[in-house]
Amino acid sequence: MDYRSLGLKVGIEIHQQLSTGKLFCDCPCDFSDDHHKEIVRRLRPTQSELGEIDRAALEESERKMHFRYQTVPFSCLVEADEEPPHDANKRAIEASLEMSSLMGMKAVDEVHFMRKIVIDGSNTGGFQRTALISTGGSIMVGDRKIGISTLCLEEDAARKIVERGSEVTYRLDRLGIPLIEIATDPDMATPEEAKYVAERIGALLRATKKVRRGIGTIREDLNISVSGGARVEIKGAQELRLIPVYVEEEAKRQIALLDVKRILRERGAKSSSLDIKDISPLFRVTKCKVLKGALEEKGRILAIRLRKFAGTLGPSENGVNRLGPELASHARVAGVKGLFHSDELPGYGVTMTEVEDTQSALEAEPEDAFVMVADAVEKAMAALARIVDRANAAIEGVPEETRDPLPDGHTVYSRPLPGKDRMYPETDVKPILVNEAVLESIKLNLPELPEEKVSRFVKEFGISKEQADSLVKSGYEDEFELLAGGFGSAQVVARIYLNTFPELEKAGVNPSSLSLDVMKDILTNLKAGAFAKEAIPDILTSVLQNGHSVERATETLGVEKVDLDSVRAVCDRLVREKEKFIRDRGEESLGPIMGLVMKELRGKVDGKVISEILRERIKQLLT
Amino acid sequence: MKYSGLVGEMLDRANAQLGDVIEVRRGNEVHVGILMPHHDFSSESIVTLKLPNGYNMGIRLDEKSKVKVESRREPKERKKQVLPHDPAKKDIAVISTGGTIASYVDYRTGAVHPAISAEELVFSVPELLDLANVRAKVLYSILSENMKVTHWQGLARAVAEELNSGAVGVIVPHGTDTMGFTSAALAFMLRNLTGPVICVGAQRSSDRPSSDAIMNLLAATRLCVDSDLGEVVVLMHGESSDSYTLAHRGTKVRKMHASRRDAFRSINSEPIAKIEGPQIEFISEHTGRSKGPVELKDKIDGRASMLHFYPGFEADHFDLIANHVKGVVIAGTGLGHVSEEILGSVTRAVDKGVHVYVTTQCLYGAVNLNVYSTGRDMVTAGAIPLGDMLPETAYVKLMWAMGQTDDPEEVRKLMLTNIAGEFTTRRFV
Numbered sequence A: 001m002d003y004r005s006l007g008l009k010v011g012i013e014i015h016q017q018l019s020t021g022k023l024f025c026d027c028p029c030d031f032s033d034d035h036h037k038e039i040v041r042r043l044r045p046t047q048s049e050l051g052e053i054d055r056a057a058l059e060e061s062e063r064k065m066h067f068r069y070q071t072v073p074f075s076c077l078v079e080a081d082e083e084p085p086h087d088a089n090k091r092a093i094e095a096s097l098e099m100s101s102l103m104g105m106k107a108v109d110e111v112h113f114m115r116k117i118v119i120d121g122s123n124t125g126g127f128q129r130t131a132l133i134s135t136g137g138s139i140m141v142g143d144r145k146i147g148i149s150t151l152c153l154e155e156d157a158a159r160k161i162v163e164r165g166s167e168v169t170y171r172l173d174r175l176g177i178p179l180i181e182i183a184t185d186p187d188m189a190t191p192e193e194a195k196y197v198a199e200r201i202g203a204l205l206r207a208t209k210k211v212r213r214g215i216g217t218i219r220e221d222l223n224i225s226v227s228g229g230a231r232v233e234i235k236g237a238q239e240l241r242l243i244p245v246y247v248e249e250e251a252k253r254q255i256a257l258l259d260v261k262r263i264l265r266e267r268g269a270k271s272s273s274l275d276i277k278d279i280s281p282l283f284r285v286t287k288c289k290v291l292k293g294a295l296e297e298k299g300r301i302l303a304i305r306l307r308k309f310a311g312t313l314g315p316s317e318n319g320v321n322r323l324g325p326e327l328a329s330h331a332r333v334a335g336v337k338g339l340f341h342s343d344e345l346p347g348y349g350v351t352m353t354e355v356e357d358t359q360s361a362l363e364a365e366p367e368d369a370f371v372m373v374a375d376a377v378e379k380a381m382a383a384l385a386r387i388v389d390r391a392n393a394a395i396e397g398v399p400e401e402t403r404d405p406l407p408d409g410h411t412v413y414s415r416p417l418p419g420k421d422r423m424y425p426e427t428d429v430k431p432i433l434v435n436e437a438v439l440e441s442i443k444l445n446l447p448e449l450p451e452e453k454v455s456r457f458v459k460e461f462g463i464s465k466e467q468a469d470s471l472v473k474s475g476y477e478d479e480f481e482l483l484a485g486g487f488g489s490a491q492v493v494a495r496i497y498l499n500t501f502p503e504l505e506k507a508g509v510n511p512s513s514l515s516l517d518v519m520k521d522i523l524t525n526l527k528a529g530a531f532a533k534e535a536i537p538d539i540l541t542s543v544l545q546n547g548h549s550v551e552r553a554t555e556t557l558g559v560e561k562v563d564l565d566s567v568r569a570v571c572d573r574l575v576r577e578k579e580k581f582i583r584d585r586g587e588e589s590l591g592p593i594m595g596l597v598m599k600e601l602r603g604k605v606d607g608k609v610i611s612e613i614l615r616e617r618i619k620q621l622l623t
Numbered sequence B: 001m002k003y004s005g006l007v008g009e010m011l012d013r014a015n016a017q018l019g020d021v022i023e024v025r026r027g028n029e030v031h032v033g034i035l036m037p038h039h040d041f042s043s044e045s046i047v048t049l050k051l052p053n054g055y056n057m058g059i060r061l062d063e064k065s066k067v068k069v070e071s072r073r074e075p076k077e078r079k080k081q082v083l084p085h086d087p088a089k090k091d092i093a094v095i096s097t098g099g100t101i102a103s104y105v106d107y108r109t110g111a112v113h114p115a116i117s118a119e120e121l122v123f124s125v126p127e128l129l130d131l132a133n134v135r136a137k138v139l140y141s142i143l144s145e146n147m148k149v150t151h152w153q154g155l156a157r158a159v160a161e162e163l164n165s166g167a168v169g170v171i172v173p174h175g176t177d178t179m180g181f182t183s184a185a186l187a188f189m190l191r192n193l194t195g196p197v198i199c200v201g202a203q204r205s206s207d208r209p210s211s212d213a214i215m216n217l218l219a220a221t222r223l224c225v226d227s228d229l230g231e232v233v234v235l236m237h238g239e240s241s242d243s244y245t246l247a248h249r250g251t252k253v254r255k256m257h258a259s260r261r262d263a264f265r266s267i268n269s270e271p272i273a274k275i276e277g278p279q280i281e282f283i284s285e286h287t288g289r290s291k292g293p294v295e296l297k298d299k300i301d302g303r304a305s306m307l308h309f310y311p312g313f314e315a316d317h318f319d320l321i322a323n324h325v326k327g328v329v330i331a332g333t334g335l336g337h338v339s340e341e342i343l344g345s346v347t348r349a350v351d352k353g354v355h356v357y358v359t360t361q362c363l364y365g366a367v368n369l370n371v372y373s374t375g376r377d378m379v380t381a382g383a384i385p386l387g388d389m390l391p392e393t394a395y396v397k398l399m400w401a402m403g404q405t406d407d408p409e410e411v412r413k414l415m416l417t418n419i420a421g422e423f424t425t426r427r428f429v
Helices: A053-065 A089-102 A191-207 A240-266 A289-296 A322-333 A354-361 A377-396 A435-442 A450-461 A465-474 A477-487 A488-504 A516-527 A533-546 A550-557 A562-579 A577-602 A607-622 B005-013 B118-123 B149-164 B178-187 B213-226 B315-322 B340-351 B372-380 B391-404 B409-416
Strands: A010-018 A039-040 A067-068 A113-116 A127-141 A144-155 A159-164 A167-171 A177-183 A216-226 A230-236 A300-306 A370-373 A401-405 A411-415 A423-425 B021-026 B031-036 B046-050 B056-060 B066-071 B091-098 B103-105 B112-113 B135-138 B169-174 B197-202 B232-237 B245-249 B254-255 B264-265 B271-274 B278-284 B304-307 B326-331 B356-358
Touching: A010 A191, A053 A191, A067 B112, A089 A127, A089 A177, A089 A191, A113 A240, A144 A191, A159 A550, A167 B056, A167 B409, A177 A411, A191 A216, A191 A450, A191 A465, A191 A477, A191 B091, A191 B278, A216 A240, A230 A240, A240 A322, A240 A401, A300 A377, A300 A401, A322 A377, A322 A411, A322 A488, A354 B245, A370 B118, A401 B197, A423 A550, A423 A607, A450 A465, A465 A488, A477 A488, A488 A516, A488 A533, A488 B135, A516 A533, A516 A550, A516 B046, A516 B169, A533 A550, A562 A577, A562 A607, A607 B046, B005 B046, B005 B066, B031 B056, B031 B372, B091 B118, B091 B149, B169 B213, B178 B197, B178 B232, B178 B254, B178 B391, B197 B340, B213 B232, B213 B245, B213 B271, B232 B372, B245 B264, B264 B340, B304 B315, B304 B391, B315 B340, B340 B356, B340 B372, B356 B409, B391 B409
Parallel strands: A067 A167, A230 A401, B091 B135, B091 B169, B169 B197, B197 B232, B304 B326, B326 B356
Antiparallel strands: A010 A177, A010 A216, A039 A067, A113 A127, A113 A423, A127 A144, A144 A177, A159 A167, A216 A230, A300 A370, A401 A411, B021 B031, B021 B066, B031 B046, B046 B056, B103 B112, B232 B245, B245 B271, B254 B264, B271 B278
16 A cells, blocks of 8 residues: 555554552552452542533433452552552653653653543542653654654553443552653654554663563554544554554555545435334344344344445455444444344345345335344444444544554444543642753663664674664563573574564464563573473473473473484484485485474474484485 | 742733733743643742643743733633522531532632532532432631631531521531531530531542542431431541441541541441431431420630640640640540649649540540549549540530530539530440
């Protein structure tokens, strides 16, 4: 795709947890599997600027949620909203100023914390504390200058454990961990650029050595639009490698929706009204399992006509989704499992006759589409109401909205873009003066920049520039430095992080949960000759999948190193067995035979050793 | 909240008012935003602006900086609201005195201000109107630490007037710091109650979605409408969760935590009632509603003091205070003791006609001056033990008793009579 001509615009908001201790109390930034005392609370909408409470919002909140907060052994009264906040964590402020300085931003003269109203229960107080630290910086990515508009310091929300009916359970361990929030200008014009920017900012953050590491410690929000489209926010992406996929898929989605808009405009489509028909009788003897099941559960099949929408619901010729999935995700918000639309019927056991009967019941013309939902009447009606609204919005084009990222690179509708945040001063926290002395000392003590680290790695550890660069981008640079520094074998360590880890990820095991201690065990055992480096991927897989220790995994896998005599014996046997093949191919037979030997001795012997012995044996046979 | 020094002068010269949109120039930096109030702990050279993105930032001004007003604050339109009256519902009265529960945040400037009108207070909890007709009145707008004995008198009069004119109960929104003093004062001043008088506070201000004010106010309303209670109580959260509230006897309650929602505790007694949703459960004996009318005994003599004894308390200090008051309540150590040195002061005070009463700073348990020689010496010196009465309650009661009579013997009789549940004789294990 030619993203520049499509007018693709991407901005990123990065949230990075700090390891400095919590922002407004003296609790550690740790997670806990234990919890003891629980507190149950409700949150209530507060008065508006005019001193009034929105009665509708109030009823909504009453009908709805209460929140169960699990405290952990180190929770304190501040986290439980039972004590005023302490002074803002000085180290967290310094980390944000340091990061501002690394991106050439201008810090405010005095930091003022605000309360941002959030009543989904993720914060015990009903607001999140946040402060603007600096504005107006930039970073270079390749030869592109990307503007950094703001850097804020805020507190992380409580960790959501489960949602059941009208109760949401949160754990207080994550609440109050400082988060640096960095917002870029919408300067990225390709999916790859978005990834590079995220990588660069991530590397700068890690360079400060004041950030938490591991899954969930850094989260990205992506703001994406194409020209003629609309700003769509993908909230909470955690995997760097998926960023370009999200951007690309979103661009495709918006283009497809713009195409739908064009078609609808050409046909002169007007907003459809919510004219719901109960078509259950038409399906009394249906073969469609879904519809039959719904009727058996005392549900009804309700349908609406979408005038002039025929052909805009199913996927396009080249397989890009159009309105169907959009309507379905809105229907799911209303609590139904899904819908059927005319572009996918007949199908799913629905016959042509049933489709025609439905069309005539709805008085649908050939250019019209229809959507049906089978569920309890109230739910089905609510779903259809949302479907009609969403369909009507398609005539206007791409709606602004917030979407949730899925692990396969797609996204799904979650809610409309939030309105402007309601913020007012957090008067319980003292303002923090940022004077020249503070800034000067931060500037004098800036950390090693990622590119400086790359050069140093090349010089100190003898790895290639590409390897060093990838390490710094991967986020494993600290682990690499520690292990390569402590055990030598920099190449082995680099390969583990740069090759083995991505392979494990592809195979569906998550290497990022491996502790540094496991890696140390691996290298200690490798050095002691317990196994060959070829065994490392299998051992790591076993550690991850079975929870084994490195020793146990080595035993179970049977990858203990074998002595050279056994290696020679295997080589001799295979050379004998494949004598004809070797004679036909000559020295070129080394590769295939090598593969056979490796298969038998998998991970037990260094490949180099095998290849030397085998080469010698083949030569002997041929001469 | 006001700017001073250079910043104050520059803002004055530009005629900039809080809430105006102003432009600040310093060198080549330009910032535009709403002028916010000065935070007490903000540096003197800093002006605080609310930026269009909602954030506040502090900007340092120097001699060369320039300030100008871009646009004036738009005057806020306040709709005049009228409290509805439903003949099918009972009337309750809300007499506000101030404090966290009755304060509001101006979201535009962040300034906290007390409720201006009773209507404003009631409409912040519109659910109240589902339960009762509300007669609302803002009597005071003060922080509870600024309460004086004259405020208690004014409040007692207002409460009596409401009950005697048909309200089935009175809710008194109050700052929590001294709410226990006020509830004790009302308990002594108001007799023959025709309905509950409920002091209600909040530990989290009502600008927060997590405020405890609403639940406390609703429970108080229910207690007014749906119970036969005829006593002065303090009603607050029973635990940290928003699960239930407790009504504590006005003379037996004390704020026992600086910040928690469940800060208020009944001391040496059980709470009177537990209110959970619409459910009211009476936990201990209580006085029911009288047929009326409510009797007002609001005379009070403020010339008393409460002295907390500690190691190193000097006799000079005791004497100095005793010379300026008519009565002293001592919060003694343990069973109610003071040092030998203070024993001398007690003797001197009693000789001058000063009432000296003894309570325990342990709060839990009762004074007993028979066990140790110090105690016996105190009694000999003329100090009178007050059982398990809370020091604060004893202090309030002494002033009230001195207001009722000038006769020391009558004062003594009043002090030792259980008037509003201030004594319990049995403390359960």
